[in-house]
Amino acid sequence: MPCKKKCTLAPRLALITVLAWYCHPLLAEQIVMLNGDIITGTVKTIWDEKLTIEPAYADDFKVDLDAVSFIESERVFDIEFTDGREVKARMLGGNAGMQRIEIDGEVREIPLMQFAKLDEPADYYDWDTFIDLNSTVEKGNTDSEKVALKVKTNLKLGDHRHIGELTLARESQSGVTTKQQELATYAYNWSFNDPWFLAGNLGYESDPIKQLEYRITVGGGFGYDIWDDSGRFFQIQAVAGWQTEKIERQDNDSAIAGWILRFRYNLIGGDLSAFHNNSWSSTLSGRRNDIFKSQTGVRYEITDLLYLNFELDFDYESSPAEGSENEDLTMLIGIGVEL
Structure with a gap:
């Protein structure tokens, strides 16, 4: 009997682990507004001081970049700053308009308003x-x-x-x-x-x-x-x-x-x-x-x-x-x- 319970529990734990691994990127992709609102979806671009996001329940829409507190995403984005620098980085969250990004394993904190452009990784x-x-x-x-x-x-x-x-x-x-x-x-x-x-x-x-x-x-x-x-x-x-x-x-x-x-x-x-x-x-x-x-x-x-x-x-x-x-x-x- 104990062996049977262990054998039944193991595949369930494996299934939960796999589902959590697949769902994690979707849960992590979100923007948090300065007023506390949270919008979950696919971050598309930053351009002309507008951030475009596409929720699962609607078409993509734009929000003013100066109204965003921070972005969270597991993906790597192509980013161009207002001073002309270009990097590839992950978005790790932040606070009050200060965005934490990871570039080649190094974490930095940069104001979102210094993001001149952000693009999704190029699709094949x-x-x-x-x-x-x-x-x-x-x-x-x-x-x-x-x-x-x-x-x-x-x-x-x-x-x-x-x-x-x-x-x-x-x-x-x-x-x-x-x-x-x-x-x-x-x-x-x-x-x-x-x-x-x-x-x-x-x-x-x-x-x-x-x-x-x-x-x-x-x-x-x-x-x-x-x-x-x-x-x-x-x-x-x-x-x-x-x-x-x-x-x-x-x-x-x-x-x-x-x-x-x-x-x-x-x-x-x-x-x-x-x-x-x-x-x-x-x-x-x-x-x-x-x-x-x-x-x-x-x-x-x-x-x-x-x-x-x-x-x-x-x-x-x-x-x-x-x-x-x-x-x-x-x-x-x-x-x-x-x-």
Whole structure:
């Protein structure tokens, strides 16, 4: 009988130990406010003096950093201080706005307001997609309509990043179609020595109204990530490759060289996001042409899913088709979905 009780008790103790081990990180992840409130959940970011936390019972939300007493978590975070120092540290609690952190086994106490940025450990897999529907209509002496559908997606798999963009733009003036653009780009980045990366690029564009039946580009190069975190992104890439096109019913093949730049910066705790992307290419052989494209704008988050979008697009070609303008400036206002 005694042996039977011991044999029955042992697996129960083992089960309790395993459950406690699994539940411990969840219980430890919490923020304590200066007013004494305790919020349990997953700490996501600190950015722009806002702390984002995601409870198990609701979507993530933001609290003012100066209202937080301390953070407790078993995970290691990427932290940047206001003086520019960057560390990886665990959050061990604290008191009255003073945060205890552990860096390589050493415990320090630092004011939370000196945390310029905090990010979760980078996931192996991460993705986001933005779908914009923009439209402007002008009525008066001259009637004009502009409609653009834009899809932008980013997929990260470890050191590999895939960036895709699709634009379908239509414009008309007094019932006459003046733009019928289709533009698709794909970029592959391999971060072989962070922040340096190697890249491959594909592009396709057509606009029959401007006598451009197609333009296909294939290229590659290397780039540098100046910023790459939840609150900001800034990269620049040098690219060289080959371009084939049919414009004004003429086939042209050219070697090309240029750059690609992508920029995003979150404001107001991430509710407002400013962005600017541009690319420039110049032909080194064949038909001489310099091409510059840029997209500049802001997105304002309405809900976790929807946002308002304001965008200014500028296209330039040094040698467009006969009868087409060198410059094309488009202002777009619309609504978008973030997935």
